[in-house]
Structures are given as structure tokens and as C-alpha cells.
Amino acid sequence: MARIQKKGTSGNAKNYITRSQAVRKLQISLGDFRRLCIFKGIYPREPRSKKRVSKSSTPSTTFYYAKDIQYLLHEPLLAKFRDQKALAKKISKALGRNEVSDASRLERNLTPKLSLDHIIKQRYPTFVDALRDLDDALSMLFLFANLPSTSEVPAKIIAKCQRLTLEFEHYLIRTHSLRKSFLSIKGIYYEATIQGQDILWLVPYKFVQRTGADVDFRIMATFVDFYTTLLGFINFRLYTSIGLVYPPRFDAKSEEQGAELGAFQLEGQNANGQTEIEGTADAQSNQKAQAEADRLLALPEEQQPGQAAEDGADNEGDDSGETNDQTSGALDQFTSVDESADTLPQPSATADASATGRLFEPFTFFLSRETPRHSLEFIVKAFGCKRVGWASVLGEPGSYCSEDDSRITHQIVDRPDLPLPSPPLTDGDDDEEEEGVVNRKPNERVPGRIYVQPQWVWDSINAGKLQRPDLYAPGATLPPHLSPWVKQKRGDYDPTAPLAEQETAAEVEMEDEGEDVVVDGADEGSESEEIDGVRGDEEAREMEVELEEEDGGMDVQLAQSDDEEPEDQDTAAAAADEWGGFSGDEGAADADADESAARQAQAELEAEALGHAPVNPTKPATGTAQAKRSKAEREAQEDVERRKMMMPRRKRKMYEKMVYSNARKDEETGKLRAKRRKIEKGATGAKG
Template identity: 65%
Template sequence: MGRIKKKGTSGATNNYLTRSQAVRKLQLPLGDFRRLCIFKGVYPRDPSSRSKKRISKSATPSTTFYYAKDIQYLLHEPLLAQLREKKALEKKIAKALGRGDLTDASRWEREHMPRMRLDHIVKERYPTFVDALRDLDDALSMLYLFASIPSTPDVPPSLIARCHRLTLEWEHYLIRSNTLRKSFLSIKGIYYQATIQGQDILWLVPYKFVMGAGRTGDAGGDLVDWRIMRTFVEFYTTLLGFVNFRLFTAAGVVYPPKFDVEAGEKGAELGAVKLEGRDASEQERIESREDVEGNERAQAEADRLLSLPADEPSDEQSDAPNGDLTTTEDAPTQTLDEFQSVDPQADTLLQPSPTADASVASHLFEPFTFFLSRETPRHPIEFLLKAFGCKRVGWDTTLGSDPGSYCSEDDARITHQIVDRPDLPLPSPPATDDDEEAGAWEARKKLLERVPGRIYVQPQWVWDCVNAGVLQRPDLYAPGATLPPHLSPWVKVKRGEYDPTVPLAEQNGAEVIEDDDEEIEEGSEGEEVDGVRGDEEARELEEELVDDEEEEADDGGMDIELAGSDDDEENEAPTKQAPDDWAGFSGDEEDADVDDSARQTQLELEAEALGRNADEIAAASKSSTSTEAKRAARSRAEREKQEEVERRKGMMSRKKRKIFEKMEFSNARRDEKAEGLRAKKRRIEKAASSGAK
């Protein structure tokens, strides 16, 4: 007889450990245990509810479990010894402070406190460079967040400065390599996407508002656990430092680049980082040659624009395709292949995007010289412009230090100016000859007047050009103009869904929309459509009732249409004629002439009563008859299609039929939502057209 196996010694019980068991096994405090788990990438696990009671040995079921193999893996971590040494040294420092021995306490903390390095953990978690790029989304979002918050006792200034410097280095590499692809302005912040070595990296940058470091809860404590977030930032700074080193080295740039602290304090942003090549003299010679060539091209473009008539700058700008002022020699064109589907009913194939080509990104804004007004967000616009080829960006002195600014506002080489103020008219001149009023009027006139030949656009123009891969029409983004909708470049519209970029006539259900609009205009003039439950829905319910009555009349009360033949279609043909085409039983021509004359008399009486022409009423009645015929044919086709679907569902198994019904339900919800959005757009366009009239 074998030994009786003791309960809880094998199976799922040995696969998991509670958090208390893990802390006792590692002999660490809870805070150090959390730090070690974050560094090593060990996270809690959720076992199945069936085995939770067997795993938990306590009276109350525990909620936090870890894999036993993960805790065993942490026992061999070199950081474990450093954490224990740090804990012992903190006890000695506390005792020294209790005795009042400040000299020994400061000396022990300065000389004997262990400095933890996470280099080996980064190499261990990311064996290849591609693995590090794939896990860079959260790291960039966290570092950009910490680079924008104010310093607090929980967030020291040194940590904020380090995050800020690493993010500037990352942006400089994107500018140099032209790997930035898309950007989107959202409520949370600005989303950016870059493609490096085939890996798409997406991160979020918060807006630079005046914000607090944290919120206080009801009990008086912070709602944000800054210790955990600082642990993540400590690991992410090491990770991004490794990535920047690898990218800069591969690009032939010295890492780390020089950082001008004085210029950074004055708000130079990207201008505070100075890149140097492997050969400094060669790098300076290349940059000087590029600056000279860029200045010559910009000056030639500015001279050409200034030579244009001053009263017609906007006509030529609007006639240029996509608002491009360059010639065909300066703006390289590149055609991409288009994939056409063989089946017209199939989904639309994804076409290659021009933003996926680095050559397009490097030449999009290259021929232009930009100036940023003082009300615009300088850093994101400067970053986007330089990442897509522009090398000449100037801004107002109120936006930051002069180092890095290419020109002032009165420079003749400026081709585009980014403004974010309403297009206000010029003020009226002063009624008196007071010097102060005259000086104020001249200053305001100079502020609002436009330079001939310069294009004024709003900041959204930059983002829309980047996402589209081509320059957009600048007249749509003029100061004070109603901007086009700013759509996310990552949303792919599926078949049947609402697409705001496509006209309503080209989307699904366009015929129904046109018919509904015609009936609304003819039958309910001056009435407003509710949009939620109004005339359209009532009309649809009435159509369903009419269709059911016709189906019962045709099929003899049967719900399922049997397989028909040619004879059945011939028999049903006379019943499908319109009421106006029926000429009686005898087919006598005299009776038909009498009916026509009676109908003409009726139309004349209606026209006399309404004060309208008889021909107009006849045309309206004819169009309504054709509309009803189209609706009847469409409803008959839909009914036949639904009957075919019901026949096929009857031949399915129960499991497949349930799956198919769920799919139909989800598609119906999707179509209902899309139709609601189309109706909303139709109402907006109708209101805009009526307002314009």
C-alpha cells in the first residue's frame, strides 16, 4: 500500500503563490517586492475560479496570485542582494539619526548606498532590438507625461529633466531619419506614429496646459501612486536610453548629443540639442552647404511671390493644385500602384499610403519657409514641420528663445504663416489727430494686415497634410474659416459603415435617402423631421405593413414563397401593372379616351384651386408614380432576398444558425448606427443650405 498523498502538495496548488507567500519567500518589504516585479516584468495571475479555493489556504480567499516559477526566477536576481543591502543600510542610517549623529548618516548615504543599474534587465527582457521597439509605446507615453508635469516631492526635478532630454533626443532622431508617419489631435493629447525598422510605434503626448501633479482623494491621500509610476519611469528611461543609443549610432551621430542647458531654460526646445556626426568637420561642412542651398531656394521663391500682383494673391494660390507653390522640378512626384478588386461586391482593398514612403515625408514641407504666430502651439508644429522636410521655421519671440528661430515675422522669405486667430477686419482710423490713438491704430493695423504673397493657414492644415501625404488646399484652412473635420488616420471604414469623407450619394442606402428627401419635400413642406421617431420611421412602418399585405395576397396567406416557374411569373405579370395603366375589361378605345379626358379635367380643376399650372401637377404626379414604382420594386427585391436567406438558414445546423443570427444582429446594429449618422449629416447639410439661401 502506497503512501497517502497529502492535500495541497501537488497540482494547481503548487503552481501559484499568494503575494504574502512570495514576500516571505523573497524576504523583502512590499514596496521593494513591487519594484522588483515591475523591473523584471512579473505580474499577478488570475487562476480559474474553480481552483481559487483550493489554491488559497487561508480562511478568506486571496485575490492576488503569482506563478511559483516567476517567484523562483526572482530568487536569482542580482538586484535582490542590492535591495537587501539597501534595507540594512537604511536601518543603520535611521539609528544614526536617532542618536543625532548626522555626519555618519550623511557619509553612509553618500558613500555606501548601492546604486542600482537596470542595464542587464533591459538586455534580458529584450533579446533583440526589434523587441525593444515593439514595447516602446507605453514607455514614450509615460516619459512624455513626466516631462510635462511640475516637480513635487514625489517627482524630483532631475527626473523631469531626464525625461525631457530623452524625449528631445527621440524627436531629433525622427526628424533626421524622416520616420514619422501620422499624427492626430485628440481630447487626451496629440498622438504620433513612427515606423522604425518595420515596427509601428504609437505614443501620446499631453497638451502643455497648466496642470497639477496629482489629485487628492476623499480621505486626503493622492489618487495616483507615485512610487509605482516612478518605478516604471526608472525602467523606461533606461530602455529609451538604450534605444536612442542604438538609433543614433546606426545613423552616424554621436550619442549622447550636446544639450545646451542655458538655451533649454530659455525655451529653445529642439534647438537646445546639438547633433554631431562621427567627423565633426565633415558634419559642419554638410550642414553649412544645406543651409546655403536652402536659403537660396527660399529667397528665389520669396522673390517670385513678391513679383505677383498685390491684389490677386489668393487667386493664384487657389488655382495651384493642393496649394503647392513649387514648380514640378522642386516638388518630386511619385505614383503608387493601385490594387483593383475583381469582384465589384467585394470589400475595398487597402491602397498604399503615400505617407509610408520616407521620400514623401522628407520633401512634403521642404520648399517652404514657415512662421509661427504667438498664439499657436510652437513645439508640436515645429516638430511636425521639421520631421517632414522643412528646415526653415521661425516663430515669435514670445514663444521661446531666439536660438533656433530661422526668421522674424517681417522676413520676405516666409511663404506660410500659421495663425490661430479669427479673421478680424482692420480697425477704423481714429477720428482725432491724437498721437497716442494714431500710434495704437498703426500698431493694430500692422498686426492684422497680411503680407502679399504669403499664405495664412490654421494649425490643423499641418496635421491634415501630414496624414494625407499631400498638401491640402490652403483656402479651406484660412483664418476664420470653418475647418474640415479632423479625422483619425487609424480608423479604417468597413463596408456598410458611415464614412464622413464620402458624399452621402456614394454611400450605401443612397437611393432610400433620395426617396425620403423627395417625399419630405412634396408631402410635408415646412415641417421638421424629428430624426429619432418622426415621419421617416412612420413611413417605414407603413411600408412594412403594405409589403406584408402584398405578400399575403400574392402567396395566398403563406409565409414561405415556394419555388416558382416561368408560368407563375407570367400569371403574376398582369397584377404588377400600375393602377394608371389599367384600361378596363373591354379595352375599348372610346372608354380610354373618356378616362383620359376626365383625368385631364380633374388636373385642371386641381391646378385652378391651387393656383398652379396643370403641366406642373401632371409632372409631379408622374414623378410620384415612378417613385412609388421604384419603392415597390426595391421592397419586392428585399423581400425575395430575405426569403432566400430564411431558406438557407433552415438548412443550417442549430449551432451555425445561432452564430449567423448573432452576426445578423450585430450587422443590423451597425447599419442602424450608420444610418443615424447619415441622417444627422443630411440634416446638417440641409440646415446649412437653407441658411446660405
């Protein structure tokens, strides 16, 4: 007789463990268990059947893998947590005896320090693994760097997050690794490419943040502790890979005065291992900026961008003696051994990335006080600009020039249109202008300077080339700011394309007849377009492949043929009656069309004689555009319905769901086109 197996000792009941059982097994509190799971990257699991996993009559709600909990038994942090618990008992006893000095001494001398270095090495065995997990870390640290100091979020944590994020931004500026950015309602999205890994993170706007009471900052603080350790390791590796000393020198006084990026002083190492000061990101590096700007302006226009990029690369190599694998490394060239073989395409991404990374190098920017200074300074410097100035009231350290400086080529403003300067009233004998400084009135343009709105910077870097400045002039209606990560598909609404290229045939017919285009859903021929692959939808193509491979006792090729005619005339007539006369007599249809046209012409003549707008009383309610559907479209619709009847039930339900979702998408795009059509008509009427 087989041995009776005890319940809960094998299968899924053995593979899973509840949270309360895990806490009792580790002998720690629930808060420490949560911190430990966050540090180690262990998360709850959802079993297929909670009833089979649970050992009690009432199924639990939170389960973990038993192997994960067994792995936590050997974690060194458990000893630290127990030491913290024992110290808390000693401090509470001292406070109970009113021994405040002893309690403070115990807290100052015996508080255990948690080190997460070994956890970083365990979770990320290679540096590429750490880069792949950097998205959430950057988003969390940038969020805490912009939070106000409260009792839940101490100022020390905020300062640490600000320092680490600014160090990371300095690396992106130095290597020109920033690729894209997008302004959204949540904040500013950035994407950078580091060692072949695309990193995307979100930075909130610098508004006055109000922390809600429903947010558990204890759990978020645990994530911040782990992410600060992770970003510290990554910054050290990134800085040393390009020959810089980490951590860079930090000037606290400049930071208090609003320098931000300019408060850091980068240091490089020469071939002998000695440290050389390369200068701050703004002040010391700008000492050479004027000479370089004069040299670039003296060159011909066609030679300025390329020559500036080459000279900038030479200057960086001469100053620091470093090698940048992000911008200066050449890709391998692939050659074929066999001469008769196909030619292999050669990579050219390095040259394109290098040219795009130095997009703003020949320019000098001035940021007005109403613009987001930090984000604009970071972006323009990451794309090659070394000369950025702003008003001294926003922070004197790091600013390059004043607003009246004649060396400024672009000024970014976010205010109504600025007037042009008025001609001088005198000959200028009394008011002598200083060299390099333009005297002007407040809120007045400087001749020879390009004024653009902040969106021009984002659209230029996303497009990889400089956009037209006149489209982004102060007070102008800006072009649509589109996400660089959304790829337009055929059939979707594209605000950058002309409306005539996106309108459907039904909308064009209704617009030609002077009717109001009303979008009630998808076009009537949408099903035929989906099944025949006219729109190029991937779901429709997958459906056709499934239909061809289906062995349900049907021949798909026979269903797809359009030239096939029914053998029995009575059967064909019955089918025509069943489908509501889609394939009626062509001659009768022509006669009805002629009669309808005659009645419409007579009604128009009568209305014109009475002085009213022409009215067509015989026009159906659905509109003449739908009534003029051709015979080919009707046959295609009939073919679709016939093929749907031959589908299995599962495939037919899937197909109908696909058609419904596509109809909803078409309805939304139709509404957007109708809204744009109305706006364009209103603008045309206003001009007229």
C-alpha cells in the first residue's frame, strides 16, 4: 500500500509561501521584510490557483516563492536589522529612565550602517545589466531632487539626489549621449544612449510640489536608498571610462547662488596618472569660448558646422587626452570574402550621432527669465553649445553673458511678440555705447539676433536638424509638438501632414457636395479593407494567414475567388434576395440614378427661382456619398460576409473584435480630421 502523502508538502503548496509565514521564518518585522525584499528585488507572485497553494481554508492574498525566502535567510542585512531592533530597545529604556544623554550617545555611536554594495554586485553582475535597470532609478531620483524638504523627506536625501543627477547630466553633456526629449503633461522625457543601451527617464517640472498624505514615503525612501547606491556606482564607472576623476569637485557656495550645473568642476587624468583641472562646466570653459566663436564666425558659412565639430573634438582631445567611445569610436567595416556575394551594408550611425550631438555648437544662447533654465541649459550643452547665458538674478555663477551682449546669436523667450527697436532720437554723441554691448529699451528686440520659443530647441533635437526659426517666433502659433517615440501608421491621424492626404474617399465626396462630414464610426468599406489588407494592418494579415492554415473543412482559395459564379441560377437569385439586393440589375440602378439626378435638378431650379438655397428633397438621410457606392465595393462587402460565414466561431469572434477596435480608431481619427477641417475653414473665412 502506497504511503499517504500529507497535504501541503508537495506541488504548488511547497513552491509558494505566504507573507506571514515568510516574516515568521525570517524573524523580522513586516517593515524590515519589505525593505529587504526591495533591496534584493524579490516581489510577490500570483499562483494559478490560490486554493491549491493555501494550506488553510481561507486563501491568503500575498504569496512568495519559497526559494526566494530561503535565499533571504543568508542575507547579511538581517543581522543589521536585528542590531537596529536591539538598539531601539536600549534607547527606549534609557528614555524611560529619563537618561537623554545616554540615549543620544547610544544612537550616535552604536547605530549600524547599512551597506548595499554587495547587493548591487549580486543583482547586476555586468555593467550593461545596471544600465538596463537605470530608467526607474533616474525617474525616482529626479523626482526626489525636485521635492520640498519635509519631515518625511529630509533635506539630506534631496541634496544627495540633486548631486547624483547633476553628475549624471554632466556625463551626458561631455559625451553628447542625449538623443531625444519630449515635453508632456507629466514632465520632460529624456532618452540617452550609453554603451548601446537606450535609457528613458522622466523629470518633473519645477513647480511648487505639494506632498499628499496618501503617499507612503517610507517605501519610496527605501527605493531611493537603493537607487542612490546604484547611480553612484554607475557614475563612477562612466566618469572613469572617459578619463575623469569621480566624484567631481563641488562648490557649495556656487550652488547656493543658483549655479546648478556650473557648481561642478571636472578633473581629468593625464597619461602619467596625475590630476588635471579641466574647468567648470560654465565659467572656466567659457574663457576659451570667445576666441572660438570669433574663429567660427570668420569662416565661410558652408564650413562653419563641420569645422566647428572637428575643432571641438580636437580641443577636447588636447585638453584632457581622453578617448570617447561614444562619439569618436569608429564602427567596424564588414567585407565579404566571396566577390560574387551580396554587398554588406556598412554601419554609419557613429557619424550621424556625432553630427547631431554638436547641433548647437556654433551658437551662443541667452535664456530669458521666464523659460525653464535648467532643462534648456542641459539640452543645449548636451548638443554641443558651450556658451549659455541668463539673467544675473537667476544665479550669477555659471552665466556666460548678459542680455545686451552682442555675441548672442539665439535668445529663447516665452512671452508675447517683442517689438523691433525704434530709431535713435539723437546722433548718439551723448550716449556712447560700450564695446560689445547694445543699448536698448526694455522688452525690445536686438537687431541681428534670432528670437525663438523653447519648443524650437526640443523640435530641433528630435528632428536631428535645425528647424525654421520663423515658425517659433515670439507670439507665433507653434507647430504640433509630437512625441519622437510614436511611429505613425497608415490610417492614423498625422497633424504634420496635409489634410487632403489623410481624408477618406467618403469624406472627400461629402465635402465636395457641401455636406457636413459626420463621423459615426468606421467607413462602410472598412471590413473589406481589413480583410484584403488594403490598410496594411498587421492584425488583418495575421488573420488571413490563420484562415489559410485553418483545417476546418473549408477551401479558402475558393472563398477568395471573385470570378466564380453560382451554378444554379435560382440559388444565385435567392442569395441576392438574402443579401438585400447588393448585386441588383445594373440597368435598373442606372435608370434610378438618372431619375434621381433629374428630380434633383428640378428641385434646384425651383429653389433658385424662389431665391432659396438649393434643396434636394429626394436625397436619402445617409447622404449621397454613401448612396453612390460603386458595384465593386458592394461585391467586396458581399465577399467579406460570405467569407465570415465560412470561418470557425472562434476566428469569427476574433475577427469581429478586430474590426470593432479598428472602427473605434477610425472614429477617433475621423473626429480629429473633422476638428482640423473646421479650424482650417474658420481660418480661411477670417482671412477672407
